[in-house]
Amino acid sequence: MKRHLLEAADLDRDDATLVLDTAAQIESALAGREVKKLPTLRGRTVVNLFYEDSTRTRISFELAAKRLSADVINFSAKGSSVSKGESLKDTALTLEAMGSDAIVVRHGASGAPHRLAQWVQGSVVNAGDGTHEHPTQALLDAYTIRQRLGRLDGIRVVVVGDVLHSRVARSNVWLLATLGAEVTLVAPPTLLPVGVGSWPVQVGYDLDAVLPKADVVMMLRVQAERMNASFFPSAREYSRRYGLDGRRMGALPDDAIVMHPGPMNRGMEIAAVVADSARSTIVDQVGNGVSVRMAVLYLLLGGASASE
Ligand code: NCD
Numbered sequence: 431m432k433r434h435l436l437e438a439a440d441l442d443r444d445d446a447t448l449v450l451d452t453a454a455q456i457e458s459a460l461a462g463r464e465v466k467k468l469p470t471l472r473g474r475t476v477v478n479l480f481y482e483d484s485t486r487t488r489i490s491f492e493l494a495a496k497r498l499s500a501d502v503i504n505f506s507a508k509g510s511s512v513s514k515g516e517s518l519k520d521t522a523l524t525l526e527a528m529g530s531d532a533i534v535v536r537h538g539a540s541g542a543p544h545r546l547a548q549w550v551q552g553s554v555v556n557a558g559d560g561t562h563e564h565p566t567q568a569l570l571d572a573y574t575i576r577q578r579l580g581r582l583d584g585i586r587v588v589v590v591g592d593v594l595h596s597r598v599a600r601s602n603v604w605l606l607a608t609l610g611a612e613v614t615l616v617a618p619p620t621l622l623p624v625g626v627g628s629w630p631v632q633v634g635y636d637l638d639a640v641l642p643k644a645d646v647v648m649m650l651r652v653q654a655e656r657m658n659a660s661f662f663p664s665a666r667e668y669s670r671r672y673g674l675d676g677r678r679m680g681a682l683p684d685d686a687i688v689m690h691p692g693p694m695n696r697g698m699e700i701a702a703v704v705a706d707s708a709r710s711t712i713v714d715q716v717g718n719g720v721s722v723r724m725a726v727l728y729l730l731l732g733g734a735s736a737s738e
Pocket residue numbers: 486487558564567597598650651653691692693
């Protein structure tokens with residue numbers, strides 16, 4: 431693997447499979463253990479540098495680093511010298527001067543992790559940059575699909591909703607294509623990005639038409655905080671055309687699964703009856719996120735040579 435994980439588009443099939451296989455090995459090594467911890471990154475320091483709000487991604491990275499015995503610093507822009515105007519570069523150099531080996535960064539600006547990677551010596555992991563990418567989310571989604579359905583090759587994945595603002599959708603499109611899945615995007619035309627025609631996907635506008643042939647339905651959050659205009663007539667109208675409710679779930683093949691990266695707008699893009707159903711992998715995705723992020727940190731920080 432390269433020194434950084436900046437985008438899923440960078441990962442070839444071997445890299446991506448190595449992450450998924452390593453996560454599976456870590457999971458089975460820890461299964462049934464009372465102490466869920468490996469000594470691999472003892473003495474290493476991982477900094478979580480979060481400029482945007484996060485619940486699961488930040489906690490998941492923190493837990494992943496701690497389960498590998500690394501020291502973890504959680505930095506959120508709120509309450510730091512960022513509010514005094516300190517730049518991303520100065521903040522990163524300060525953290526590195528204090529001995530960080532890896533920086534896990536979430537930032538509202540697309541491309542911020544790439545800039546950071548040019549300034550620091552250690553590894554940079556993109557934990558979500560603007561509307562660009564969120565590679566570890568795509569890796570944990572791929573891991574979850576493989577765990578539930580046994581493979582990724584030839585699996586039909588329908589990604590539904592606010593693709594325009596979704597870094598989760600972008601990362602999934604690239605990773606799933608690399609791993610041989612067939613992706614269909616279903617969204618209102620206003621919530622599809624310019625240039626989607628060059629992505630390795632099919633595009634549709636009729637959710638009911640694609641559900642009967644889907645193996646996986648991945649629902650996206652409607653990202654109201656990134657919307658500076660009105661992209662659809664009303665929440666009700668959105669939900670009626672693009673929401674996954676109990677009736678639509680009934681149209682899925684028997685073993686199809688329903689995914690959502692969280693946080694959910696229950697009742698908007700996904701009905702509670704679907705989110706809480708046996709088909710839903712939402713809770714599994716969160717659990718798998720820790721194993722996958724452990725694998726990423728282990729592979730980037732050269733855990734193998736650091737372990738005794
Ligand atoms: C996503 C994110 O922040 O990009 N959440 C996550 O990391 N699980 C998706 C979202 O906010 O809708």
